[in-house]
Amino acid sequence: MKKSLIIASGLALTMSAAAMVAEAQQVGQRPVQLAQAPAAPPAGASPTFDAVRQRGFVQCGTNTGLAGFARPNAQGVWEGLDVDVCRAVAAAMFGDATKVRYTPLTAQQRFTALQSGEVDVLSRNTTWSFQRDVQLGLDFVAVNFYDGQGFMVPRRLNVRSARELNGATVCVQPGTTTELNLADYFRANRMQFTPVVIERLEEVTQAYLAGRCDVYTTDVSGLAATRSSQVPNPNDHVILPEVISKEPLGPAVRHGDQRWADVVRWSFYAMLEAEELGLTSQNIDQNMNSTNPAIQRFVGATGDFGRMLGIDNRWSYNIIKQVGNYGESYQRNVAPLGIERSVNRLWRDGGLMYAPPLR
Amino acid sequence: MANGRVAAVSLPADRPVAHGFLSRALLWARANLFSSWLNSVLTLVLAYFLAKGLISFVSWAFIDAIWSLPTQDTRPCRDARAESACWALIGERNRFILFGTYPFEEQWRAALAVGVFLALYGLSTVRAFWNFRLVVIWTVGLAAIGVLMWGGVFGLAYVEQEKWGGLPLTLILATFGIAFAFPLSILVALGRRSAMPAVRMICVTYVELIRGVPLISVLFMASVMFPLFLPEGITIDKLLRAQVAIILFAAAYLAEVVRGGLQAIPKGQYEAADALGLGYWRKTGLIILPQALRICIPPLVNTFIGLFKDTSLVTIIGLYDLLGAAKASIVEPRWVGFGVEAYMFISLIYFIFCFAMSKYSQGLEVEFSRHTKR
Numbered sequence: 001m002k003k004s005l006i007i008a009s010g011l012a013l014t015m016s017a018a019a020m021v022a023e024a025q026q027v028g029q030r031p032v033q034l035a036q037a038p039a040a041p042p043a044g045a046s047p048t049f050d051a052v053r054q055r056g057f058v059q060c061g062t063n064t065g066l067a068g069f070a071r072p073n074a075q076g077v078w079e080g081l082d083v084d085v086c087r088a089v090a091a092a093m094f095g096d097a098t099k100v101r102y103t104p105l106t107a108q109q110r111f112t113a114l115q116s117g118e119v120d121v122l123s124r125n126t127t128w129s130f131q132r133d134v135q136l137g138l139d140f141v142a143v144n145f146y147d148g149q150g151f152m153v154p155r156r157l158n159v160r161s162a163r164e165l166n167g168a169t170v171c172v173q174p175g176t177t178t179e180l181n182l183a184d185y186f187r188a189n190r191m192q193f194t195p196v197v198i199e200r201l202e203e204v205t206q207a208y209l210a211g212r213c214d215v216y217t218t219d220v221s222g223l224a225a226t227r228s229s230q231v232p233n234p235n236d237h238v239i240l241p242e243v244i245s246k247e248p249l250g251p252a253v254r255h256g257d258q259r260w261a262d263v264v265r266w267s268f269y270a271m272l273e274a275e276e277l278g279l280t281s282q283n284i285d286q287n288m289n290s291t292n293p294a295i296q297r298f299v300g301a302t303g304d305f306g307r308m309l310g311i312d313n314r315w316s317y318n319i320i321k322q323v324g325n326y327g328e329s330y331q332r333n334v335a336p337l338g339i340e341r342s343v344n345r346l347w348r349d350g351g352l353m354y355a356p357p358l359r
Numbered sequence: 360m361a362n363g364r365v366a367a368v369s370l371p372a373d374r375p376v377a378h379g380f381l382s383r384a385l386l387w388a389r390a391n392l393f394s395s396w397l398n399s400v401l402t403l404v405l406a407y408f409l410a411k412g413l414i415s416f417v418s419w420a421f422i423d424a425i426w427s428l429p430t431q432d433t434r435p436c437r438d439a440r441a442e443s444a445c446w447a448l449i450g451e452r453n454r455f456i457l458f459g460t461y462p463f464e465e466q467w468r469a470a471l472a473v474g475v476f477l478a479l480y481g482l483s484t485v486r487a488f489w490n491f492r493l494v495v496i497w498t499v500g501l502a503a504i505g506v507l508m509w510g511g512v513f514g515l516a517y518v519e520q521e522k523w524g525g526l527p528l529t530l531i532l533a534t535f536g537i538a539f540a541f542p543l544s545i546l547v548a549l550g551r552r553s554a555m556p557a558v559r560m561i562c563v564t565y566v567e568l569i570r571g572v573p574l575i576s577v578l579f580m581a582s583v584m585f586p587l588f589l590p591e592g593i594t595i596d597k598l599l600r601a602q603v604a605i606i607l608f609a610a611a612y613l614a615e616v617v618r619g620g621l622q623a624i625p626k627g628q629y630e631a632a633d634a635l636g637l638g639y640w641r642k643t644g645l646i647i648l649p650q651a652l653r654i655c656i657p658p659l660v661n662t663f664i665g666l667f668k669d670t671s672l673v674t675i676i677g678l679y680d681l682l683g684a685a686k687a688s689i690v691e692p693r694w695v696g697f698g699v700e701a702y703m704f705i706s707l708i709y710f711i712f713c714f715a716m717s718k719y720s721q722g723l724e725v726e727f728s729r730h731t732k733r
Binding site for chain 2: 102336
């Protein structure tokens with residue numbers, strides 16, 4: 001309370017007198033509004049939300065090291081698209097994106113860690129699937145990266161479509177879905193293939209580059225990353241347009257705490273919404289006085305969206321100021337891997353990224 | 360060596376006795392490397408491959424190696440991938456590999472903690488300290504390490520355990536693993552030879568259960584299954600769970616080593632102690648254990664060395680020990696494919712520790728068995 005007052009008053013200096021009055025009124029009204037807000041569930045119904053608030057930081061489950069999504073940099077600071085989701089939640093909850101503790105999790109550990117309460121949010125390039133949603137008791141709150149399995153071939157083979165791959169030798173990692181999708185796709189299209197199954201990522205890439213197979217298949221993001229960083233001449237290889245599986249990756253929380261799920265979901269959607277509104281970490285301060293009602297709502301000048309979530313009304317401002325919008329996060333983390341936005345563009349640019357309206 | 364001695368003895372007696380290093384070396388080579396035409400051919404072929412391998416390794420690792428890069432771009436390293444090592448990776452990432460995600464500005468504390476560990480190991484080898492003073496030294500030393508790593512007092516910023524990593528983490532897991540597993544293993548070994556059926560059964564069950572599964576599954580149990588048994592809202596730190604798993608695992612193996620030592624003590628020693636009217640604990644503490652532990656120094660150290668390296672398995676439960684940090688340091692696209700350099704760097708560190716342990720135990724063995732030699 002005190003802290004948000006300090007932040008609020010500090011920022012108020014940069015705001016117009018009218019906004020200042022509005023802010024002061026809102027801060028003054030807060031306790032009353034919290035009690036009256038119909039959206040806010042009664043105390044005690046949100047164990048995770050309450051625990052996180054009391055603890056003062058977000059426990060975030062991440063990958064143990066995946067370029068672009070979550071990895072510690074040379075200074076040991078966590079970076080990545082998945083990491084930014086957790087930072088956004090921390091910015092929304094506490095007005096400070098650094099109030100996150102990361103728990104690196106392996107594929108086997110990740111769901112238990114969430115179920116047992118070791119982490120509050122699992123943001124670890126995890127595919128949203130029926131089984132995980134229903135059977136494992138998880139709530140996937142959003143999709144922060146749309147991935148899917150694809151094919152890469154050397155350009156000299158002159159292949160333009162995956163339909164032309166009949167009889168090909170395919171390098172693949174033994175993993176349930178990748179291997180199965182491959183077999184399904186070839187069977188569905190009545191084509192033959194010879195798999196070359198290699199366990200380690202480095203070795204499978206080397207095998208492909210050495211010409212032991214004609215095609216290399218894995219998630220498109222992985223193909224693009226391999227092509228941009230490990231191939232001597234990226235232009236010698238083509239990623240085919242066919243994507244044969246759906247891999248929507250997104251943050252997940254435990255079943256049973258809707259308020260916490262709402263905070264995580266809308267923290268991510270705020271990043272999307274900001275990109276749509278053209279708000280970035282650079283220009284959001286200049287837009288504090290914007291007359292655009294959508295921006296006014298976004299920065300918390302009007303409306304009570306933060307309070308409805310039970311957090312600071314400047315939650316979305318803090319997210320964008322400290323973490324940036326989705327596009328910025330993508331540019332910073334994923335674009336350097338050579339992965340194009342493609343389906344991860346905003347809906348109005350022809351992608352799948354679509355945030356429900358913030359109103 | 361043994362072969363050489365036999366061969367030297369079998370040389371004709373009228374041969375002039377070789378003096379000087381060179382002629383002795385020539386004699387040795389003749390007796391061991393060129394004793395028949397088959398051996399000569401084998402020696403030459405092996406020497407050729409050895410020299411070739413050594414030369415290409417030296418030129419890869421030292422002469423042609425790239426020690427630093429002018430810019431952030433790793434292209435020069437990639438272009439010369441086949442013939443030169445890229446130590447620029449270690450130059451850039453050494454602090455991450457050594458200290459993991461420990462806050463960058465505070466890493467001097469982690470380095471100091473490693474120094475305290477090394478000092479503790481060094482002091483422990485001094486026999487003058489082998490009494491209650493060692494307990495005091497270790498208590499103070501471990502407290503200092505705790506203060507350095509956690510902080511939160513004396514103006515040091517608090518660093519939560521999740522951020523610990525690299526060499527300090529490996530040393531913590533190994534040191535605490537050995538320090539707690541060893542006493543536990545002695546108790547279990549004694550229990551297994553106890554005359555009380557209940558105690559014996561418990562110890563046998565414990566040892567056989569743990570020895571029946573690989574360390575990986577014990578770690579998985581501790582990190583994946585165990586949290587599910589706890590009531591919601593109560594979580595035990597991942598590091599602590601891994602540490603306890605390592606202690607329990609190591610203790611089971613050490614217990615069998617110690618039991619071997621106990622069984623090697625002649626029955627007469629037990630009977631003599633009984634005849635002196637000593638009780639169980641005094642008999643064990645004064646007569647049996649000192650002899651038993653001396654016998655099993657080599658297998659004990661063998662297990663210690665194994666345990667030290669086994670700590671690297673905690674990578675699979677997502678802790679950034681030395682190996683985990685090395686793996687994470689080559690995740691960045693710029694450095695993908697430079698695993699050899701990172702792994703060689705950490706294997707050098709592992710080797711130094713393991714070799715030191717092995718050498719020290721050899722010295723200890725000689726010293727302890729002096730009374731059996733004339």
